Amino acid sequence: MNANAAAAGGLDQIIEHVFVLMLENRSFDHLFALSGIPGIIAATTANTNTYSGATYAFGGGAPSQMPTDPGHEFIDVIEQLCGANAQFQRGQPFPPIDNSGFVANYATTRTEGTPPQSGDVDDIMRGVDASTQSSAMYQLATQFVLCDAWHSSLPGPTWPNRYFLHGASSAGLDHSPTSDEICKWEGLDGFVYPKGSIFDALGKDNYRLYQDHLGDPLGRIPQVASIKGISVCDVDDLSHFEADLAAGYTARYTFIEPSYGDVVNNTYENGSSQHPMDGLAAGDQLVARVYGAIRNSPLWDKSLFVILYDEHGGFYDSVMPGKATPPNDGAAATLNASGFGFDVYGVRVPAIVVSPWVAQGKVDHTTYDHSSVLATLERLFGLQPLTDRDKSANDVLSLITQTCRQDCPERIGA
Amino acid sequence: MTPTLDRDHELVPDPSTLMGLLHVLRKAHMELVGKDAAHQRFSRVSTRGDARQYIEEVMPHLMKEREKRRQRRHGGGK
Numbered sequence: 001m002n003a004n005a006a007a008a009g010g011l012d013q014i015i016e017h018v019f020v021l022m023l024e025n026r027s028f029d030h031l032f033a034l035s036g037i038p039g040i041i042a043a044t045t046a047n048t049n050t051y052s053g054a055t056y057a058f059g060g061g062a063p064s065q066m067p068t069d070p071g072h073e074f075i076d077v078i079e080q081l082c083g084a085n086a087q088f089q090r091g092q093p094f095p096p097i098d099n100s101g102f103v104a105n106y107a108t109t110r111t112e113g114t115p116p117q118s119g120d121v122d123d124i125m126r127g128v129d130a131s132t133q134s135s136a137m138y139q140l141a142t143q144f145v146l147c148d149a150w151h152s153s154l155p156g157p158t159w160p161n162r163y164f165l166h167g168a169s170s171a172g173l174d175h176s177p178t179s180d181e182i183c184k185w186e187g188l189d190g191f192v193y194p195k196g197s198i199f200d201a202l203g204k205d206n207y208r209l210y211q212d213h214l215g216d217p218l219g220r221i222p223q224v225a226s227i228k229g230i231s232v233c234d235v236d237d238l239s240h241f242e243a244d245l246a247a248g249y250t251a252r253y254t255f256i257e258p259s260y261g262d263v264v265n266n267t268y269e270n271g272s273s274q275h276p277m278d279g280l281a282a283g284d285q286l287v288a289r290v291y292g293a294i295r296n297s298p299l300w301d302k303s304l305f306v307i308l309y310d311e312h313g314g315f316y317d318s319v320m321p322g323k324a325t326p327p328n329d330g331a332a333a334t335l336n337a338s339g340f341g342f343d344v345y346g347v348r349v350p351a352i353v354v355s356p357w358v359a360q361g362k363v364d365h366t367t368y369d370h371s372s373v374l375a376t377l378e379r380l381f382g383l384q385p386l387t388d389r390d391k392s393a394n395d396v397l398s399l400i401t402q403t404c405r406q407d408c409p410e411r412i413g414a
Numbered sequence: 415m416t417p418t419l420d421r422d423h424e425l426v427p428d429p430s431t432l433m434g435l436l437h438v439l440r441k442a443h444m445e446l447v448g449k450d451a452a453h454q455r456f457s458r459v460s461t462r463g464d465a466r467q468y469i470e471e472v473m474p475h476l477m478k479e480r481e482k483r484r485q486r487r488h489g490g491g492k
Contacts, residue, residue, distance in 0.1 A: 159434060176429040182437040190441055218469055221435040225442060232442035233480040240484070263432045264466045265421050 011397055012380055014357055016302040017249070020373055021256040021290050022165060023283050024158065024273035025072065025313025028148060028348040031134065033318070034060050034127040037141060039363040040148045043318035049103040049125060051084065056103050058316060062126035064133070066276040068116045069266070070124055070314025071109035074174045074338050077155035077346065079105040080314065081321065090339030097344075102316040112314075113266065125316045134280045136288035136413035137352065140307065142361050143409060145353040145399050150368040151321050152311040152346030153389070161310045161346065162223055165370040166255075167193040168390035169327035172336035181335060182226070190228030194329040195386045197227055198253065198374050202383070208244070208251040212259040212286055213237035216270040219260035241290070245297035253377055258286055276313050288413030291354065295411075301404055305354040306373060306396065312347035321345040324369065327387035342389075345369050353396050356405045366394050422463030436465055442476050 033042035043058040050056070070076075078088045082095040084104035106124040108115055116123065130138040153164030159177055160170035171193055173181075185191050193200075199207055209230070211222045222235040236244075238256065261271025261278050268275035274283030287307060294303050326342045333339075351368065375393040378385055385391035426433050436459060444452040459468045 158431065176431070177434060178429045179433050179437065182434065186437065186441055186444075217473065218466065220473075221438050221469070223435070223438065226434065226438045231445055232438060232476050233445070233483050236480070236484060260431065260435070263435055264462050264469070266427075266430070266432065 011400060012382075014302070014400060015304045015355065015380060017252060017254065017299050017304070018377055018380070019254045019256065019290070019294060019303060019305040020165070020308065021258070021287065021305070022162065022308045022310055023258055024260075024275045024310055025315075026274060026276070026309045026350060027312035027315035027317035028150070028319070028350050029058065029317045030062065030127050030312070030315035031130055031137065031350045032141065032146065032148070033058065035130045035138060035141065037146060037363065040146065041319060041365065042148070043127070043316065047316075047318045049100055049316065051103040051107055051121065056122045056125045058125050058127065058318065060127055060129065062128045063123055065279045066123060067120050068114060069112035069277050070106050071111040072157050072311055072314045073111045073176060074154075074156040074340060076105050076109050076111055076314065079109070081155060081347070088338055088340060094344045097320045099316070099318060099320055102314070106314060124314060128280065134274075134284045136284045136291065137307070137350070139409065139412040140287065140291065140352045140354055143412075144355065144360065145358045145362045145364050147351040147353065147364045147366070147368055149319070149348065149365050150308070150351035150372070151348050152309075153324070153370045154340070154342055155321065155344060155346040156311070158310050159223065161370060163191065163193075164389070165308070165310075165373055166199065166224060166227060167195070167197040168371040168374050168385070168387040168393070169193055169195065169329045169331060170335070171329075172331035172333060174336055174338050174340045177335070188228060190230070191226050192228050193386070194331050197229075198377060198386065199227070199230060201386065202253055202377070202381075206251060207253040207255070209235040209255050210238045210241055211235050211257040212272045213239045215259040215272050215282060216262045218262055218264050219268070219271045221260070221263075222257045224255060224257060238289070242293040242297070245293055245299055249297070249299055252381055256290060258283060274309075276315070285413060288411070292411050295408065301356055303355060304357070304376075304396070307350075307352045307354070308370065308373075309349040309351075312349055317348045319348045321347060322367065325388050325392040327389045329387040353399055355400070356408050357400045357403070359399070359401060360405065360407070362399070364399060366398070368394055368396070372396060422461060422466070424462050425460060426462060426465050432462070432465055436468065439469065439472050439476070443472050446475055446479060
């Protein structure tokens with residue numbers, strides 16, 4: 001069937017393969033506020049934080065590598081969103097949000113190690129020039145659809161947010177898990193979702209997992225393999241990706257992880273996740289490689305590629321997260337250290353939807369979170385929602401047009 | 415930046431990305447050598463230097479198994 005004939009059928013005739021690449025720790029404003037892309041809702045110099053008597057405005061000049069890792073545990077994000085010294089009280093409503101505590105938190109938190117030198121605290125309010133510092137991301141944002149209301153699934157760190165992508169829940173986890181907690185779920189052969197994961201729902205033959213094979217070998221351990229039923233040995237090197245796509249690729253869903261760089265020394269250097277302490281370049285090249293592989297494969301005309309960031313990594317964002325639907329999946333309270341009800345989204349993150357079936361240069365203001373990926377897969381491929389979160393989530397299928405574009409660039413990046 | 419080896423004596427922070435990913439390796443290692451042997455090896459990881467050694471020791475075995483599974487998935491092709 002040719003591409004435009006497919007448009008006469010259902011959406012599952014148009015999009016047969018969904019690809020997701022999830023990078024690390026950047027807020028929407030940090031990456032795109034200064035991009036000049038028209039129509040985005042973004043921070044300006046009028047957006048400020050006050051700390052220790054000084055006022056810090058949002059602006060440019062973000063360092064290529066952050067001097068320290070900004071905090072982004074639940075307790076950090078509460079302070080970032082709700083103001084200096086704000087705390088979440090178990091059983092109480094989420095404190096009022098005004099996005100006023102990013103600088104205060106960066107200056108003082110020790111959840112990721114030593115705080116920065118006092119002269120560096122405004123780094124957290126700085127954005128990058130995406131067109132030069134992350135040119136592949138910028139090109140995709142201007143060639144396809146840039147979502148400016150995609151939020152991380154909870155106000156917290158990497159692990160629970162990545163779990164939301166895979167299961168519309170974190171089984172109550174609201175923090176980076178401790179060794180004792182992981183040991184308990186390892187007794188169950190891995191992290192278990194009360195209602196299963198998207199991989200369970202799709203079945204083994206319908207998904208593929210890859211991790212970037214470049215960079216520091218110490219960081220080539222895929223987080224997705226913490227989930228029950230998925231092993232490190234099931235995650236292919238991305239070196240095979242292009243050849244796989246060219247050879248009878250049938251997987252409906254493909255999830256790709258970056259490499260995390262030097263995790264042993266907490267520098268994250270020489271990875272491709274765009275971790276704040278590592279910089280943007282290698283992750284941008286990863287984006288370009290994945291795009292190029294899909295774009296130049298036989299699957300391009302049937303593909304939807306979503307690029308996401310797991311959470312904001314502590315960076316300032318000007319948009320206040322709204323109310324979210326709790327998963328309501330019967331998760332035990334054991335992993336829920338704070339008593340958080342999962343009823344508020346996390347900070348806004350960059351998200352780009354790439355397909356020959358989406359409009360060029362559109363900015364989408366629809367509210368999404370990571371469970372929107374699941375909602376998309378489920379509605380596209382006739383699967384039941386896993387939890388109330390993905391059941392109520394917006395999908396990206398409304399971005400699909402009836403025309404297969406012929407003007408999409410074959411290669412991107414510097 | 416602190417030179418790599420200067421931090422080898424530091425304990426692996428808990429929780430941390432490193433600790434989480436070490437457990438991911440342990441989970442996969444259990445599939446290869448059984449729970450007891452994997453646990454025994456993992457229990458010797460205390461410092462960042464131990465973690466580096468653990469990753470460098472376990473990962474090649476997992477990569478071999480990964481390739482075997484890949485061959486099986488693709489019917490011996492590619």
